Amino acid sequence: MIGTNISKIRKQRGLTLSELAEKSKISKSYLSNLERNLNDNPSIQVVEKLAEVLNTDLATLLQTEGEILVSDKEWLDFVNELKAIGLERYNLDEYKIVFEFIRWKNSEKEKGPKARENE
Structure with a gap:
């Protein structure tokens, strides 16, 4: 799920949830819900902003569980x-x-x- 991918990449980049929220201008509570897969349908604008801040592409964020996530x-x-x-x-x-x-x-x-x- 997208939340798991966001969390993994954020940690790979050495960012805290608060830092990601600040840099992306997305609320910390919303990001927390995304990472815990409580909200699994973010807008494309949110996904694009996260991809930009995490310095990755949309495909990486949208990968499903069966795919290998490689930074x-x-x-x-x-x-x-x-x-x-x-x-x-x-x-x-x-x-x-x-x-x-x-x-x-x-x-x-x-x-x-x-x-x-x-x-």
Whole structure:
């Protein structure tokens, strides 16, 4: 829900609820209700203002539970780390190898240790 996303991003940014209220000019009580998912239908103007103050985009605030919430900084750090180990944008084959490994690793986790023993 949007409230959970607001809370997570606010904390990632090191802001208190009072600071977010002050910067966004949205009442602290309204923000508190949003974060506790007591109000799950804020206006688009409120969401846009929060996205601006939290330095994120609307899509990030509106993500649903099943989606992974990754901050812009975390994504940038990840991309910089890939570049540091030699992966460049023009060499997509190397990215594909990394992603294939991640998929394989995740499928192994899902199988569990007993399934792997039987292989």
